[in-house]
Amino acid sequence: TLQKTIVEARETQTQCSAKVKDLQAKIADGKGHRERELKSAEEDLKRSKKKSEESRKNWKKHEQDFETLKLEIEELQKGIVTAKEQAVKLEEQITALQQRLVEVSGTTDEMTAAVTALKQQIKQHKEKMNSQSKELKAKYHQRDKLLKQNDELKLEIKKKENEITKVRNENKDGYDRISGMEQKYPWIPEDKEFFGVKNTRYDYNKEDPQEAGRKLKKLQDSKDKMSRNVNQKAMVLLEREEEQYKEVMRRKKVVEDDKKKIQAIITDLDEEKKKKLKVAWSEVDENFGSIFSTLLPGTQARLVPPDGVDFMKGLEVKVGFNGMWKESLTELSGGQRSLVALSLILAMLKYKPAPLYILDEVDAALDLSHTQNIGNMLKAHFTNSQFIIVSLKDGMFNNANVLFRTKFIDGMSGVTRTVNVANIKRAAADAASRGR
Secondary structure, eight states, X not given: XXXXXXXXXXXXXXXXXXXXXXXHHHXXXXXXXXXXXXXXXXXXXXXXXXXXHHHHHHXXXXXXXXXXHHHHHHHHHHHHXXXXXXXXXXXXXXXXXXXXXXXXXXXXXXXXXXXXXXXXXXXXXHHHHHHHHHHHHHHHHHHHHHHHHHHHHHXXXXXXXXXXXXXXXXXXXXXXXXXXXXXXXXXXXXXXXXXXXXXXXXXXXXXXXHHHHHHHHHHHHHHHXXXXXXXXXXXXXXXXXXXXXXXXXXXXXXXXXXXXXXXXXXXXXXXXXXXHHHHHHHHHHHHHHHHHHHHSTTEEEEEEOOTTOOGGGOOEEEEXXXXXXXXXXXXXXXXXXXXXXXXXXXXXXXXXXXXXXEEESTTTTSOHHHHHHHHHHHHHHOTTOEEEEEOOOHHHHTTOSEEEEEEEXXXXXXXXXXXXXHHHHHHHHHXXXXXX
């Protein structure tokens, strides 16, 4: 269709060109003829231009349609290629399925027979299930009947239990009354064995209830006469005092038992305290000697109990120089005594370490060599703790990882921070070696 339109447009263009040439020839023939046909030629020219313009528009439109169709054709060609590839795969699958069909067809008869046998088994199982279902319904019915009987029996048992409980309570009340009477009247337990025995004063068959009532009234009258001269509350007070005495003795026994338990606990705690203190003494003594020998090389220090005294009573500090032990700390110089005190404090702190310590001019009374030893000791013995140390001596500064210096210039305070990279790297290397 597009090609046909193009051909028609070209033919129209050719015809228009021929008409233009014809008109030019007529114009050349003469002015009169030109005037006569000028109007007709102009109209034909307009129509030709209009038709040519329409043909051009149709051409552009069909050209766009052509491009669209071209793209669609390319897509269809791609689809055809894909379809061919799928067709090849489908043919391969069909071939494989045909081979599988040939293999399976040989076992169809066997499978049919197996299916028939399975159907027969299913039928038998269904019949068996129906039979068992009927039996199960009968069992359920029997179970419901038994459950109903069981509930009735439980209800009956509950009634009997209530009756038994009632009788037991009545018996208990009777026993309580008897016990109360036996406590109130001591003669009852003494003569209890003669109750109801023939030919005794408690032979109830010989006694006349009316006569017994008269005797009781007579005895009651005698009691009333005697009560005027006898303090009847004395027995009550005696019983009350006896009960209080028994209660006090019971409490005394409880207190004594509690006292024994508390004494046993105190003994156990004392033993545990002694063990803990012995462990603490051993560890602090070891750290004390190690720290002091680091601060003052060639020396030894120990914590020992005085002669003939248990370590629980106290400990004293012993210091030695090259194996020679001093009798007293007064033989040491002021700086040495400061190192002893610092070593003991740090040894106790190491037993229960803290993450951070603050030391304020602990090297004030020491010379430069001892100050340097303090820095070395802290690095060696307190690897897992941080120290904030205030010092005015360079020997301490050299061991710091970070140093803060304060200055006072022209009435203004200033702080400068310096990082000792070498010390930090050395500390990191030591930590890594300990981790290995």
